[in-house]
Amino acid sequence: MPRLTDVSIRALPLPPTGQVTYDDENSPLKLRISHGGAKTFIVMLGSGKRHTIGRFGEVSLADAREAARRLRAQKTLRAILPSSRTTDDAVKAYLADIHVRPSTRAYYERHLSRLSGRLSDQTAQRLSDLISKLTPAARNQALASFRAFFAWCISRHDLETNPCQRLSQAKQKSRERTLTDAELKAIWQACENDSFGKIVRMLMLTGQRRSEIAALESAWITLHTDQPLPHSITFPPHITKNGEEHTIPLSPLANSILLVSLSSTQTAEKIQPSTRSAEVPAKGSSPNSALLFPSSKTGGLIRGWNKLKASLDKKSGVTGWTLHDLRRTFSTIHASLGTPPHVTEALLNHKTGTLTPIAKIYNRYRWQKEMREAMEKYDAYIAKVCSAV
CATH class of the missing domain: 1.10.260 (434 Repressor (Amino-terminal Domain))
Known part of the structure; x- marks a missing residue:
């Protein structure tokens, strides 16, 4: 097609269906016209990659030509002179x-x-x-x-292709490890009264994920109005794996662990439920100031999990397990105690349970009463097994 002009662009007919593309003579610019009437300037940058410049009327023909030349030149130079960005x-x-x-x-x-x-x-x-x-x-x-x-x-236009696209994931065998009562007792008794030890015990008692318990803040604890015992944790959406708020009731053993940690942050009477992001500190506070299980070295989130876990293995004599296995063990024990599957799924914040997707939209019941009863029964079991009372 001859060189495009404003007059010729306005006169071009609309295709009956789909789209048609016209070339601009002696220029990398192209004009794409849809059957709906849209006339859009584009430029091809190689390997079938199309870049949209803008619509005719919003972008002048002269500006579109200049943009097409500049983009094509940048593409050519990047191929000849690879990005020097480290x-x-x-x-x-x-x-x-x-x-x-x-x-x-x-x-x-x-x-x-x-x-x-x-x-x-x-x-x-x-x-x-x-x-x-x-x-x-x-x-x-x-x-x-x-x-x-x-x-x-x-x-960000720093690379043209993803160097990972031909790499495949390694095959992983699904873990089936659950801990025996004797192993649970050995691990419980080997836990020290530091942040890591408290986290491990809380994982055993609540069945939550390591990242959720490790980031636990005082603001996520809800208190009874008639007694100074925390009765639930509400994990905000930004911390949960499925991106949804998750509330679990707390048992006496978990309460006793949290009370010690709460006393070192602020008095229990001042704590209010909150969904504040862990990455955005409250006004007037320092980052991570409300963490219940901070690192003794940095005051922030605990790091060096492998080293801490290896030390616990040596002290407890239990090997071949992961912290996530406590979550599987939690679920298995609940099954043995007769906890209904949908209640266990609610405790674990699993959304795959027994309800269909439509049922989940209309059924907003959160099973708090049933979860509390199940946690009290589970707590008594752990207390007996671990001699924790």
Whole structure:
């Protein structure tokens, strides 16, 4: 087609269906016309990748031509002169830009720190070598971190393709490990009265995820009005895996652990339920000031889980288990005590339970009474097994 002009663009007919594209002579600019009447300037940047410049009428023909030439030149120069941006700089910008759960951010930081050199140096072979010696679970976690990071780089036009696209996840065997009563007792009694020990005991008592208990804040505790015992935890959406608020009742053993931690933060009478983000401190407070189980070294979230867990294994004599196995053990014990499956699922904050998707929309009952009864029965079982009373 000859060189486009404002007059010729207005005169071009609309296609009966779909879209039709016209070339601009001696220019990389193209005009796409839809049967609905939209006339849009575009430029092809190679490998079928189309970039939309803007609609005719909103963007002048002269500006569209200049934009098409500039974009094509940038594409050509980037292919000849690879991006000189370092991976370290890009990772810092990425971590500052994203909003994720604290636990997700922690493993992003851990795995992205493995990258080095320029962004243009990252290849599938190089990444494969980086993760080849990791366990299947760690490999998959690293790969997920890499994919998210490089997708962000592509969205910022720092990369053209994701070097992870040809890498596959490692096959993981589903864990079936549950802890025996004797192992639970040994672990309970080996836990020290520090933040890590309290977290492990709370995992055993509540069945929640490690990231949720480790980030527990005083503001998430709801108190009885007639006695100074915390009676429930409400985990805000930003901390739960499914992104939904989750409230669980607390048993006497869990209450006793929390009371000690609460006394070191603020008096129980001043605590109110809250869904404040853990990443946004309350006005006038310092970051993580309300953490119930802070690191003794930094005052923030606990790090170095592997070292802490190895020390607990040595002291308890129990090996071959993970902290997440406590969650599976929690569910198994509830089944043995006769807790209905839907109540156990509610305690675990699983949304796969016995209700259909439509039923979940209309059935807003939260099973708090049933969960409290189940937790009291479970608490008595753990107290007997662990000689915790």
